[in-house]
Amino acid sequence: MSDPSSLQQMPYWERAGEVGYGEAMYRCSEVERHIRGRCWQSALDIADTLGVAPGAHVLDLGCGDGAFANAMLAQRYRAVDGLDLAESAIRRAAAEAAGAHVRFRAVDIAAIDYAGLPRYDAAFLMGILHHVKAATPAIVAGLATRTDRVIVLEPNGDHILRKLLELTPSYRSAGEDSFRTREIVDTFAAAGFRTVVHRRMNLCPNFTPGLLYRLLAPLEPRIEASRVLNALCTVNMFGFARSAT
Numbered sequence: 278m279s280d281p282s283s284l285q286q287m288p289y290w291e292r293a294g295e296v297g298y299g300e301a302m303y304r305c306s307e308v309e310r311h312i313r314g315r316c317w318q319s320a321l322d323i324a325d326t327l328g329v330a331p332g333a334h335v336l337d338l339g340c341g342d343g344a345f346a347n348a349m350l351a352q353r354y355r356a357v358d359g360l361d362l363a364e365s366a367i368r369r370a371a372a373e374a375a376g377a378h379v380r381f382r383a384v385d386i387a388a389i390d391y392a393g394l395p396r397y398d399a400a401f402l403m404g405i406l407h408h409v410k411a412a413t414p415a416i417v418a419g420l421a422t423r424t425d426r427v428i429v430l431e432p433n434g435d436h437i438l439r440k441l442l443e444l445t446p447s448y449r450s451a452g453e454d455s456f457r458t459r460e461i462v463d464t465f466a467a468a469g470f471r472t473v474v475h476r477r478m479n480l481c482p483n484f485t486p487g488l489l490y491r492l493l494a495p496l497e498p499r500i501e502a503s504r505v506l507n508a509l510c511t512v513n514m515f516g517f518a519r520s521a522t
């Protein structure tokens with residue numbers, strides 16, 4: 278059964294699909310390039326750590342408008358499948374597909390029949406789980422039947438400012454409800470995954486104005502490297518693997 282909250286978010290995501298997720302989700306293009314560039318590259322680096330080879334068949338679950346799949350996954354892997362609920366986003370993704378080896382399909386990711394999916398060498402979940410929070414345990418359990426490696430990007434739900442922002446109308450319209458770090462780790466552990474990689478990244482949230490971003494960006498490497506200060510980072514990234522890997 279679909280997560281009702283994901284259906285309530287649909288007006289926001291259908292509009293985002295029409296205009297492009299970058300346009301809908303970021304204050305300025307400079308911040309978009311910085312955040313996406315670092316997180317997307319980090320996702321590929323984590324996949325390398327997990328042993329995902331160039332000949333892999335990978336899944337981008339909650340692919341949105343396909344920007345990550347087309348710009349990054351398509352350049353790295355033999356076959357890429359992207360699934361998302363927003364039909365406008367899937368249309369944009371398919372129109373910009375990087376090749377015949379990249380395929381997109383509109384599907385309710387909170388109600389997938391995992392038995393109908395192929396076996397994947399890895400799955401990427403880039404900022405999707407906190408939009409379908411109630412369905413996340415079932416999604417992770419389903420993925421455990423289809424892959425042994427999962428790369429996850431999620432907002433840092435341990436960040437108090439993040440949780441306060443999620444009370445605002447704009448965040449609520451997008452269905453934002455971030456996980457605490459332990460919640461994510463425990464959810465994947467319950468499905469048989471162990472945490473191989475955990476990184477905290479990005480001092481600047483999506484809505485950061487350009488001027489403030491330019492002031493904060495030089496501080497990011499030091500803050501990310503500190504076990505204490507990295508609690509200020511806005512993104513959690515994980516690499517999970519099952520025992521078979």
